[in-house]
Amino acid sequence: MPLDSKALDTKDRAGILHPPPLPWNGREAERGDGGRRLFRPAGAGRLPDRLLPFALPGALLASWQAVTAAGFMPEQVLPPPSLVLRTFIAFLGDGEIANNLLVSLRRIACGLGIGVVTGFAFGLLLGVSRRAEAYLGPLFRAFAAVPALGWIPVLILILGIDEALKIVILSKACFVPMVIATLDAYRNIPARLREAADVMRLSPRTRLLKLTLPAMMPMLFGGLRLSAGQAFVSLIVVEMLAATEGIGYMMVWGRTLFQIDIVMVGMAIVGVTGFLLDALLRRIERGIGARMGERTGSHG
Amino acid sequence: MTPVQSSPAPSLAIENVRKTFTVETRTFAALDDVSLTLRHNEIVSILGPSGCGKSTLLRLVAGLETPDAGALFINGRRPVAGPARDCAIVFQDHRLFPWLTVSGNVDLALDSCRLAPAERRERVRRYIALVGLGSFASAYPRQLSGGMAQRAAIARALVAEPALLLMDEPFGALDSLLRTRLQGELLDIWERNRVTILLVTHDVEEAIYLSDRVVVMQPNPGRIRAVVDVGLPRPRQREETAFIALRKSLLELLS
Numbered sequence: 001m002p003l004d005s006k007a008l009d010t011k012d013r014a015g016i017l018h019p020p021p022l023p024w025n026g027r028e029a030e031r032g033d034g035g036r037r038l039f040r041p042a043g044a045g046r047l048p049d050r051l052l053p054f055a056l057p058g059a060l061l062a063s064w065q066a067v068t069a070a071g072f073m074p075e076q077v078l079p080p081p082s083l084v085l086r087t088f089i090a091f092l093g094d095g096e097i098a099n100n101l102l103v104s105l106r107r108i109a110c111g112l113g114i115g116v117v118t119g120f121a122f123g124l125l126l127g128v129s130r131r132a133e134a135y136l137g138p139l140f141r142a143f144a145a146v147p148a149l150g151w152i153p154v155l156i157l158i159l160g161i162d163e164a165l166k167i168v169i170l171s172k173a174c175f176v177p178m179v180i181a182t183l184d185a186y187r188n189i190p191a192r193l194r195e196a197a198d199v200m201r202l203s204p205r206t207r208l209l210k211l212t213l214p215a216m217m218p219m220l221f222g223g224l225r226l227s228a229g230q231a232f233v234s235l236i237v238v239e240m241l242a243a244t245e246g247i248g249y250m251m252v253w254g255r256t257l258f259q260i261d262i263v264m265v266g267m268a269i270v271g272v273t274g275f276l277l278d279a280l281l282r283r284i285e286r287g288i289g290a291r292m293g294e295r296t297g298s299h300g
Numbered sequence: 301m302t303p304v305q306s307s308p309a310p311s312l313a314i315e316n317v318r319k320t321f322t323v324e325t326r327t328f329a330a331l332d333d334v335s336l337t338l339r340h341n342e343i344v345s346i347l348g349p350s351g352c353g354k355s356t357l358l359r360l361v362a363g364l365e366t367p368d369a370g371a372l373f374i375n376g377r378r379p380v381a382g383p384a385r386d387c388a389i390v391f392q393d394h395r396l397f398p399w400l401t402v403s404g405n406v407d408l409a410l411d412s413c414r415l416a417p418a419e420r421r422e423r424v425r426r427y428i429a430l431v432g433l434g435s436f437a438s439a440y441p442r443q444l445s446g447g448m449a450q451r452a453a454i455a456r457a458l459v460a461e462p463a464l465l466l467m468d469e470p471f472g473a474l475d476s477l478l479r480t481r482l483q484g485e486l487l488d489i490w491e492r493n494r495v496t497i498l499l500v501t502h503d504v505e506e507a508i509y510l511s512d513r514v515v516v517m518q519p520n521p522g523r524i525r526a527v528v529d530v531g532l533p534r535p536r537q538r539e540e541t542a543f544i545a546l547r548k549s550l551l552e553l554l555s
């Protein structure tokens with residue numbers, strides 16, 4: 001034991017001595033790990049780190065199975081996980097999931113693409129031009145205050161319930177966080193580096209490629225992740241309200257049939273897909289962050 | 301060794317410049333009625349206590365600040381309003397772009413020069429080697445020590461071979477051996493390139509060793525207290541009596 005506590009002690013001190021990493025230089029993960037190791041109880045029952053995220057879902061799943069097996073709730077209200085799994089496999093087999101997921105992902109890709117590109121362009125415009133900000137800034141903030149989903153009733157009247165409706169709603173949902181992230185990113189380009197670029201009289205093109213974009217990249221990725229999350233939420237709601245295919249539609253369809261297992265399959269797919277999308281973006285973000293991380297020293 | 305007057309207009313003319321800053325309704329003069337003229341190919345050092353406006357003066361010359369009164373002229377052109385061509389600055393901090401390698405950073409300073417790609421690459425290589433970073437050309441700033449980063453910043457300022465070079469404590473972060481070496485290199489470049497240098501330093505010896513004239517400033521408000529001609533033949537010896545006497549009188553002026 002004395003050995004153990006000594007080891008903890010040095011780790012702790014090392015943790016204090018190290019300067020806190022910049023939020024975007026990709027060292028968060030290391031620090032998080034160190035902290036967790038400190039608080040892990042010594043003794044039996046240690047899980048390898050990669051399994052930790054599955055502990056709680058596993059426990060929930062087990063208690064869910066136990067509750068349904070004991071018959072506390074009717075199957076229409078809370079179907080057992082085994083049934084949900086069977087439905088999942090059946091739907092996987094007949095292509096139901098693949099078809100609907102593909103439709104949903106296509107909508108996300110379209111909405112995210114349009115929203116992110118236009119949001120970036122508009123955000124950059126607001127950042128670069130004081131005049132544009134004066135004319136358009138207040139309008140944008142009012143526009144942003146109405147949630148994407150609040151537009152559905154009006155847009156249904158104009159666009160019907162076709163693809164256009166979903167694309168417009170999703171684009172709007174992505175546009176707003178992207179504009180805000182772009183504007184923030186632009187304003188956070190370090191003045192020190194802007195001055196260095198000024199005295200070197202960089203051409204607009206070089207300035208954009210070598211200063212503006214690289215400096216904005218970490219925050220832009222934050223905006224992209226936020227946009228993707230917004231797109232996902234909005235997509236499911238639109239599909240539940242006005243659609244004939246897609247994962248959201250599949251869930252509504254299951255509910256009208258009183259087949260909650262179908263709804264749950266839908267939820268699981270949404271959850272996993274959303275998680276994977278975010279994980280992918282985070283991975284890219286970390287890669288970029290590590291490349292761009294400035295050394296955390298006195299000469300920063 | 302006397303500077304040659306290659307054109308009638310001085311390299312840099314600072315005329316009755318005043319610069320005030322307002323911090324929370326309190327206005328104070330960081331610089332007040334500062335005048336200074338640099339001949340072509342002249343080296344002038346600025347000495348003075350912390351906060352007396354040395355960096356502010358350099359920033360005015362670099363076109364990063366505008367004076368509240370007076371004007372600055374580079375080569376007799378119209379008053380400085382924004383960064384001028386042919387003028388480079390080494391900031392007090394290195395200000396390298398963290399996402400570019402040392403080469404990438406140095407290369408950036410050649411963006412506004414029209415050079416053939418091969419010559420451009422050769423120039424970058426040469427100036428990186430000059431500051432002793434040859435084997436770190438493809439390193440990122442985060443992989444450099446403070447002194448190495450500062451040297452990379454010096455290479456970035458030199459690579460475009462500017463006519464006017466502003467340096468804000470460029471050797472402050474270096475050990476004394478390296479500092480002496482780079483001072484020598486700077487004098488070599490100066491002799492080759494006919495560059496005018498305005499240099500801020502805290503090091504009295506450095507000021508005497510390098511400069512034709514030393515400007516001593518005083519704070520509150522930032523003013524020029526004295527301008528001292530060095531007048532020693534180069535290469536200068538730090539141990540010779542005239543050098544030591546000058547050091548003594550400058551230290552007296554500073555206190």
Ligand SMILES: Nc1ncnc2c1ncn2[C@@H]1O[C@H](COP(=O)(O)OP(=O)(O)OP(=O)(O)O)[C@@H](O)[C@H]1O
Nearest residue numbers: 321322323330349350351352353354355356357392
């Ligand atoms: N942007 C600014 N806003 C407000 N005050 C400023 C600004 N820049 C400089 N000052 C003030 O002007 C004065 C001179 O600053 P400056 O940086 O020129 O000093 P310095 O002589 O370079 O000092 P040091 O030797 O410590 O670098 C200081 O009092 C400083 O607080």
Ligand SMILES: [Mg+2]
Nearest residue numbers: 354355392468
């Ligand atoms: Mg300074």
